[in-house]
Amino acid sequence: MTLKLYFHPLASFCHKVLIALYENALPFEPVIVDLGDEASREAFRQVWPPLKFPVLVDETRQAIVAESATVIDYLDSFANPAIPLVPRDPGLAWQARMWDRLFDDMLQLPMQKVVLDALRPVDSRDPFGVKQAKDEIRTAYAFMEERWPQNGWAVGPNFTLADCSAVPALFYADTISPLGAEFPRLKAYFQRLKQRPSVARVLREAEPYFAMFPLDPKPSI
Numbered sequence: 001m002t003l004k005l006y007f008h009p010l011a012s013f014c015h016k017v018l019i020a021l022y023e024n025a026l027p028f029e030p031v032i033v034d035l036g037d038e039a040s041r042e043a044f045r046q047v048w049p050p051l052k053f054p055v056l057v058d059e060t061r062q063a064i065v066a067e068s069a070t071v072i073d074y075l076d077s078f079a080n081p082a083i084p085l086v087p088r089d090p091g092l093a094w095q096a097r098m099w100d101r102l103f104d105d106m107l108q109l110p111m112q113k114v115v116l117d118a119l120r121p122v123d124s125r126d127p128f129g130v131k132q133a134k135d136e137i138r139t140a141y142a143f144m145e146e147r148w149p150q151n152g153w154a155v156g157p158n159f160t161l162a163d164c165s166a167v168p169a170l171f172y173a174d175t176i177s178p179l180g181a182e183f184p185r186l187k188a189y190f191q192r193l194k195q196r197p198s199v200a201r202v203l204r205e206a207e208p209y210f211a212m213f214p215l216d217p218k219p220s221i
């Protein structure tokens with residue numbers, strides 16, 4: 001199996017897949033896409049015209065796999081990981097998939113709204129939408145806090161897809177709208193995640209790019 005990953009080290013959805021690859025020490029060729037560089041953008045467009053990453057290319061199977069959760073599913077099915085990130089137990093699998101969606105929908109999407117708004121020309125910004133997105137982040141924190149386990153990972157005994165999704169969602173949402181003392185379970189879980197070697201590696205590799213984040217404060221580990 002020969003894997004190539006098109007990604008950017010700062011991009012939140014790419015973090016999910018990098019964590020999955022590092023968790024199971026799966027070998028791959030990293031291809032950093034710089035959408036601001038015409039040559040890099042064009043080379044990526046040839047592979048994936050929608051220009052959204054992460055995208056995994058499996059040259060052995062001639063498969064081009066997009067969407068972070070689908071890439072993780074693909075790795076589980078074809079890359080022979082020691083520990084699958086979607087649990088084989090169906091009773092845990094649906095929960096891991098559900099929390100993956102919830103982290104994306106309830107935290108990543110509003111977080112993206114706030115970040116992308118800062119990249120717009122000043123006269124095209126949407127302060128009302130940004131305020132709504134920030135409110136959605138606080139609502140998501142409260143919803144998750146009530147349901148969060150005191151110890152361990154999101155679902156079942158092992159680190160799963162849900163934890164891969166939680167990392168960039170909490171990392172960037174916390175930068176925009178800090179997780180305060182009112183969310184002790186979520187805050188403690190976020191600390192446990194940051195100590196996981198695969199996660200620490202992804203954040204360390206993103207760090208040189210933190211200055212590109214368009215808002216202040218910048219992210220920090």
Ligand SMILES: N[C@@H](CCC(=O)N[C@@H](CS)C(=O)NCC(=O)O)C(=O)O
Pocket residue numbers: 011012013014035051052053054066067068069
């Ligand atoms: N649902 C997709 C979202 C992918 C996505 O939004 N990726 C962002 C980077 S985090 C991107 O490609 N942004 C570039 C752009 O929109 O121009 C996934 O889970 O992979």
